[in-house]
Amino acid sequence: MTARTLQHRHPARRDDIGDLQTRRPLPGPGLPHLDPFLFLNHHGPQVYPPHNAGLPFGPHPHRGFETVTFILAGALAHRDSGGHESVIEAGGIQWMTAGSGLVHAELSPAAFKRDGGDLEILQLWVNLPARLKFTPPAYQGVTAEAMPLIEEDEGRVRIRLTSGTHQGVQGAVQTPTPITLMTVEIAPGGRATLPAPAGAMVFCYSVRGTLQIAGHDEAPWQLFEFADDGDHLEVASRDGAVLLYGHAAPFAEPIVAHGPFVMNSAEEIRQAIRDYQAGLFGDVPE
Template sequence: MRQVLRQHPALRDDIGDLTTRRPLPSRDLPQLDPFLFLNHHGPQVYAPGNHGLPFGPHPHRGFETVSFILKGEMAHLDSGGHESVIGEGGIQWMTAGSGLVHAEISPESFKQSGGPLEILQLWVNLPARLKMTQPSYTGLQRADIPAIAVPGGTANLISGDFEGQKGPYASLTGVAMMTVELEPGASLTLPAPSARTVFLYVVAGEPVVGGTACREAHLIELDQDGDAVEVSTHGPVTLLYGHADPIGEPVVAHGPFVMNTREEIHAAIQDYQAGKFGAIAG
């Protein structure tokens, strides 16, 4: 069984009126290869007549973004012509690849009526061979995601294999990802294939992981010894859990671009400024 090495707190870094905490990257953990970045927005309640999410049109190249809508809803538009509104329990998985412009905003109905909002936004790196792949987007509603019963709770399987089932999203790099909702007194074992990087973020509650008491809103860094993770609970717990093969390549990041070299970053900026990423219609 894998053991806890360190716990990394999600530090407060609000974006306008959007409550935001970030455990990755941090001073002690610049990346968790291939996982690059996690923002935890909310939980909070928006009043009626709000301005909604602040993520207007912006570019990306060289990696993937995964948004988990835990509460509320979020609209997606991009320069590839993809458009959707994903509700509570759904996810948005976008492969930026060679480059596109996207916006993650609140639909008009949410801005008018307000309500609760909680969203996780994860960046997953792509290897050099896939950084210039064709951009793509998949939006999954809660009903599209298998809810698998586990001892004392539910695992919502987004990608990869678990308990004989396959997640609805086929990751380009074999990333396995799920959210796990546990009741008090739960005890379960999650797969952590050897040589893979495990991503475990405590969204809510205080689980015991590998015998170590873990804190809410902390990214749990695990060792490499073992092929499974034991989790137990005293109170209710929500986890973001996944695993992936490390890429092991240089990472050069500049704002919304993640490449392998400075030259590739300069090329991304030039291509974006030249309009090669396209634009959002309307």
């Protein structure tokens, strides 16, 4: 077994959305994407006061990719034009396959707006290949209780497996393309060996704490880019850390993104805009 080599560090840039603290490591300067991983917003951590306005993500359209939302603290309500609806609290995820197109809203539940509280959310966009750009929209909401939990290093490492397989365990979500995603919590002194199959693109974002890679301390709020020269990653933390980790085979197809649409050509983007304006994506029910 050979550990992959760290090539580049991509610090998240601060880009608040109103009063919502937001950091974005992807896309960033010199890094338009990590095929098939397209975009990551890290909202929070922050504390909302009682009687707050909640999250600002009212109804908006998507086509051509998937959104994966990790609720680390707080709660998130989802509604979409396909009739899917759920409220997921801390430790759970929301996986939406936009496919051919739908409209969704991601808002704070009424109880959170009334009472306030801690909030921290990660939203990752994952591309769909050309053959699946028009797959029917789908949604899967998974609570913390339903998320497979894998403990390693005598309990010092806790892995919540969103998708794919790890250590013989199947993730919570069935995905249209093979992709492994997980959150990894490393207690002080913990060490983890994470899979990085040959040819796969690795996604590794440090959510909090000081991570150690190849014996070097790495600050939080960074996306790490690795060479395809090994079959695993070795990570550790002296003081404790949390990371978002995954891997998937690149599609190696043209990527044309415009706002909430990700397609393979500019004409497909123009068609997505026309279809949305014509009402073909439907509406979010009140």
